[in-house]
Amino acid sequence: MAVxxxxxxxxxxxxxxxxxxxxxxxxxxxxxxxxxxxxMAIRIDETLSEISGRQTVYVTNQEEDDxxxxxxHLHPNLLDGAITVTDTSVDGTPVEADLVEGGTALRVPLxxxxxxxxxxxxxxxxxxxxxxxIGRNYGVLAYYxxxxxxxxxxxxxSVYDDEGxxxxxxxxxxxxxxxxxxxxxxxxxxxxxxxLVAAGKEIAREESADSQTVRYxxxxxxxxxxxxxxxxxxxxxxxxxxxxNSYAPRGMEEGAELALEVAAEALASLSEWLGDYPYTELDxxxxxxxxxxxxxxxxxxxxxxxxxxxxxxxxGTPMAVILESTTAHEVGHQWFYNLVGxxxxxEPWLDEGLVTYATYRYYADRxxxxxxxxxxxxxxxxxxxVDRAEIPIGRPVAGYEGPEYGAIVYGRGAIFMRALxxxxxxxxxxxxxxxxxxxxxxxxxxAAGFRDLAEQQCGCDLSExxxxxxxx
Numbered sequence: 001m002a003v004x005x006x007x008x009x010x011x012x013x014x015x016x017x018x019x020x021x022x023x024x025x026x027x028x029x030x031x032x033x034x035x036x037x038x039x040m041a042i043r044i045d046e047t048l049s050e051i052s053g054r055q056t057v058y059v060t061n062q063e064e065d066d067x068x069x070x071x072x073h074l075h076p077n078l079l080d081g082a083i084t085v086t087d088t089s090v091d092g093t094p095v096e097a098d099l100v101e102g103g104t105a106l107r108v109p110l111x112x113x114x115x116x117x118x119x120x121x122x123x124x125x126x127x128x129x130x131x132x133x134i135g136r137n138y139g140v141l142a143y144y145x146x147x148x149x150x151x152x153x154x155x156x157x158s159v160y161d162d163e164g165x166x167x168x169x170x171x172x173x174x175x176x177x178x179x180x181x182x183x184x185x186x187x188x189x190x191x192x193x194x195x196l197v198a199a200g201k202e203i204a205r206e207e208s209a210d211s212q213t214v215r216y217x218x219x220x221x222x223x224x225x226x227x228x229x230x231x232x233x234x235x236x237x238x239x240x241x242x243x244x245n246s247y248a249p250r251g252m253e254e255g256a257e258l259a260l261e262v263a264a265e266a267l268a269s270l271s272e273w274l275g276d277y278p279y280t281e282l283d284x285x286x287x288x289x290x291x292x293x294x295x296x297x298x299x300x301x302x303x304x305x306x307x308x309x310x311x312x313x314x315x316g317t318p319m320a321v322i323l324e325s326t327t328a329h330e331v332g333h334q335w336f337y338n339l340v341g342x343x344x345x346x347e348p349w350l351d352e353g354l355v356t357y358a359t360y361r362y363y364a365d366r367x368x369x370x371x372x373x374x375x376x377x378x379x380x381x382x383x384x385x386v387d388r389a390e391i392p393i394g395r396p397v398a399g400y401e402g403p404e405y406g407a408i409v410y411g412r413g414a415i416f417m418r419a420l421x422x423x424x425x426x427x428x429x430x431x432x433x434x435x436x437x438x439x440x441x442x443x444x445x446x447a448a449g450f451r452d453l454a455e456q457q458c459g460c461d462l463s464e465x466x467x468x469x470x471x472x
Contacts, residue, residue, distance in 0.1 A: 003087075003089040003092045003093075003094070003123045005039060005056040005121065005123065006039040006040065006041050006054055006055060006056040006123070007039045007041075007056070007185065007187075009039065009185065011037045011039065011056075011058040012033070012037065012058070014029040014030075014033075014183070016185060016203065016217045017029060017183060017200075017201075017217050017218070017219050017220075019201050019203070019217075019280065020200050020201035020217060020218065020219075020279055020280055020281065020298075021278055021279060021280065022240070022241040022242065022276055022277070022278060022279065022280055023241065024276045025276065025278040025279075028220055028278070028441075028442060029220075031442070032181060032183075032220050032442055034060040034062050034117075034119075035060075035062075035180065035181050035182050035183060035219075035220060035442075036057060036058065036059055036060070036157050036180065036182040036183070037057070037058040037182065037183045037184075037185075038055055038056075038057050038154075038182055038183070038184045038185070038186070038224070039055065039056045039057075039058075039185050040053060040054070040055040040056075040154060040184065040185070040186045040187070040224075041053060041054055041055075041186075041187040041189075042153075042154075042186070042187070042188055042189070043188075043189040043190075044148070044150075044188065044189065044190040044191070044228065046191050047143075048130070048143045048148040048191070048194070048228060049129065049130045049132055049143045049148075050127065050128070050129055050130065051126075051127065051128040051130065051150070051153055052125075052126075052127050052128075053125070053126050053127075053128070053154065054087075054123070054124070054125045054126070055123070055124060055126070055154060055155065056121060056122070056123045057121075057122045057123075057157060058119055058120075058121055058122075059114075059119060059120050059121075059122060059157065060117070060118070060119040061114045061115060061116050061117065061118055061119070061120075062116075063116060063160055064116055065116070066113035066114065066115055066116070067110065067113065067114040067160070068109070068110055068113050068114075069107055069108060069109050069110055070107075070108045070110065070120075070122065070157065070158075071100070071105050071106065071107055071108070071157075071158040071165045071167050072085075072105065072106045072108065072155035072156060072157055072158060073104065073105055073106075073152070073155070073156045073157075073158055073167070074099075074103065074104055074105060074106055074155060075104070075141070075151075075152035075153075075156065075170075075176060076128050076129070076130075076141060076152070076153060077102075077103045077104050078104045078136065078137075078169050078170065078176070079131065079135065079136050079137055079140065079141045079152065079176075080131040080133075080135030080136050080141075081128060081129050081130050081131045081141050081153075082128070082129040083126055083127065083128045083129075083153070083154075083155070084126065084127050085097065085106055085124050085125070085126045085155055086124070086125045086126070087123070087124060087125045088106075088108060088122070088123070088124045089122070089123045089124070090108065090109075090110055090111055090120055090121070090122055091120055091121050092121070092123075093111065095108065095109055095110075095111065096109070097109070097124075100167065101167050101168065101169055102169065104167075104169045105158065105167040105169075106155060108122060124155060126154060126155055128153045128154070130142065130143045130148065130150070130153075131143070132144060134288060134289070134290050136172055137170070137172065137173075137174075137176055138289050138290045138291035138294065139287075139288065139289045139290050139291075140152065140176075140289065140291075140294060141153060142287075142288070142289075144288045145288045145304070146229055146230060146231060146249075147227065147228070147229045147249075147286075147287045147288055147304075148194075148226075148227060148228040148229070149227055149287040149288075149289065149301070150225065150226040150227065150228070151223070151225050151294075151296070152176065152177065152223065154224070156177075156179065156223070157179075157180070157182070159178055159179060159180055159343075159444070161444065166178055166343070166345075168345070170345055170397070171345065171396075171397040171398045173397060173400075173405050174344065174345070174348055174397035174405060174409075175337075175344040175345075175348070175397075176344075176345070177222060177223055177344060178341075178342075178343045178344055178345055178346075179222045179223060179341070180222070180341070180444070181219070181220035181221060181222055181341070181442045182219060182220065182221065182222070183217075183218070183219030183220060183221075184199065184200060184216070184217070184218040184219055184221060184224045185215070185216075185217055186198070186200075186215070186216045186218070186224055186226075187213060187214070187215045187216075188213070188214050188215075188216070188226065189211055189212070189213045190211065190212055190214075190228060191210070191211060191212075192207060192208065192209065192210055192211050192212050193230050194228040194229060194230050195228065195229060195230070195231075195232035195234075195247070196212070196214055196226060196227075196228050197226065197227045197228070197232065197245075197247050197283050197285045197299070198214075198216045198218075198224070198225070198226040198227075198283075198299075199216065199218040199221055199223070199224050199225050199226070199283075199296060199297055199298050199299055200216040200217050200218025200219065200221070200224070200281075200298060201216065201217050201218070201280065201281060202214055202215070202216055203215050203216065203217050218297065218298065220278075220442055221297035221298065221338065222297055222337070222338055222341060223296055223297055224297075225296035225297070225299050225301075227247075227285045227287055227299075227301070229247075229249060231249040231250050232247045232248065232249060232285070233247070233248065233249070233250050233253065233256070234246065234247050234256075235253070235256055235257055235260055236260070237260055237261075237264050239264050239267050239268055239271075240268075240271070240276075240277075241280055242267065242277055242279065242280055242281065242282055243280065243281050243282075244260055244263050244264055244267065244281075244282045244283075244284065245281065245282070245283045245284065246259050246260035246263070246283075246284040246285075247283065247284065247285040247286065248285075248286045248304075248307055249286070249304070252286065252304070252307040252308070254307075254309050255286070255306070255307025255308065255309055255319075255323060256284075256286070256307065258309065258320060258323055258324065258327075259284045259286075259302060259307075259323060259327045260284065262323070262324045262327040262328055262331075263282060263284055263300070263327055263328075263331055265328075265362070265366055266327070266328040266331040266332070266362050267282065267331055269361070269362055269365045269366065270331065270332060270334075270335060270358065270362070273361065273365075273430065273433075273434075274335050274358075274433060274434060274437050275335075275434060275437050275438065277334055277335075278334075278339060279297075279298045279334075281298060282298060282299075282300070282331075282334070283298060283299045283300070284299075284300050284301075284302065284327065285299060285300075285301055285302075286301070286302050286303065286304045286307050287301050287302075287303070287304065288303065288304050289301060289303045290303070291303065292306065292322060292326040293326040293327065293329060293330040294330070295330045295333030295334070295337055295338070297334075297338045298334070298338075300327065300330035300331060300333070300334075301330070302323065302326055302327060302330070303326075305319070306319045306322045306323045306326065307319070307323065309323070325359060325375065325378075328359045328362040328363075329355055329356065329358075329359045332354075332355035332358040332359055332362070333351065333355050335355075335358070335437060336350075336351040336354045336355050336358070337351045337355070339437065339441060339442065340436070340437055340440040340441065340443070340445050341440075341442070341443065341444045341445065342444060342445045342446070343444070343446075344397075345396060345397055345398075346396045346397075347394070347396070347446065347447050348396070348397050348405075348409050349393040349394060349409050349413040349416075349447075349470075350445060350446075350447055350450060352409045352410050352413060353393060353409060353410065353412075353413020353414050353416060353417055354413075354414075354417060356379065356410045356411075356413060356414035356417075357413075357414040357417035357418060357421075359375065359414075360372055360375050360376055360379065360414060360418070363375040376415075376418070379410075379411050379414050379415055380411070380415065381411075382406065382407055382410060382411030383407055383408075383411040383412045383415065384407075385403045385406070385407040385411070386403055386404055386407040386408065389404075389407075389408075390468075391404060391408045391412070392408075392469070392470055392471055392472050393408055393409060393412055393413045393416055393469055393470055394447060394470040394471055394472070395408075395472065397409075412469070416469040416470070419465065419469065420454065420462075420465065423458070423460075423462070423465055424454065424457065424458045424460075425458075428457055428458055431457060432453060432454050432457040432458070435453060435457065436450065436453055439453065447470070451466060451470075
């Protein structure tokens, strides 16, 4: 018996996503014809700790090679949760899918080779159990303190690149996502008493006494994230064509308002510098994550601890200061990670070092040179955590131990970016970054391509600088 798709909706009807994109980005819908399309329906149970769902993924072979199989990441099996996949089919025909990489990935045989330019329809059911404490990778997937953080909860198509399928499990520190842009049509059924905050644009809603069903259209985007909490309140502001919504549990309104203010300033500053933010919405939501902040497409997450503006860190830094720097940093990831993708496992400096440098530029734009220099000193302080060891910034996440990852990838990585700026000159450097964003828009950037373009822009040889900062 053939398997019917999740939705009776044409998968390549990109008009569903237009309302979520600013005018200057709507042309991306045509440019990305052939990107993966996820149609997904999920149900969140009343405990907010188990998800049942089904997805149909429309996969077009955009490679030069025939593909005999596809791979999907099963990230919950890495993140102290669990995901089981059943009823897998290809083009309506059931297939036997295999667990690989210690159960953190799923191999789906295609039966016959998928030729370049052709597409296959992959359907599967899944059940995801959510951890109920803050576990691996900062609690990106957790139900804790009345808050559901639902990251990477579904089978996610792996990237196929010049190394083949990228299925290696992520390290315990750093980000875990390396993904191509995709389009997501997601229907969420959840208890009626929670506020849902999700990637993309809400396009339909039905409510009853006990439940709510909301449909979201998100894309292009590198992931789909959702948070839920019965006590979220929201404050909003509009910047250009984009509405910014800041969500936090009641009692944290001052922190939510500060996050909104910072995001508005950062969005305006970065849009002018790097090119338009692509979406008509940007959501800020707080969860009990053990990281200060985490980025997702169209959504940034901040830890609840820093929303208490009367509090300080262990070294006496006001939480308001931490909230500002974290929010500005995560806004920067909307350009570097989402709009311009990269392999965050193998080349983490290419987004984290660049975004931390962009945060320095935010402070300089908003507060003038003294504000920028004050933030830059904090980067030097971060590098000081490893006694300014000249550890290369170009290693994979797994190449750093203990405090080295934050000190080198973020601290020394951003300091390298300023050294590159000083080498090229501010005007040439800014022109280079705008060209970098434009040329890699919705693509996968690499460190080699970053250097090549920088050398083209300056007409110079950067071997010496790279040897000093980047390379082993």
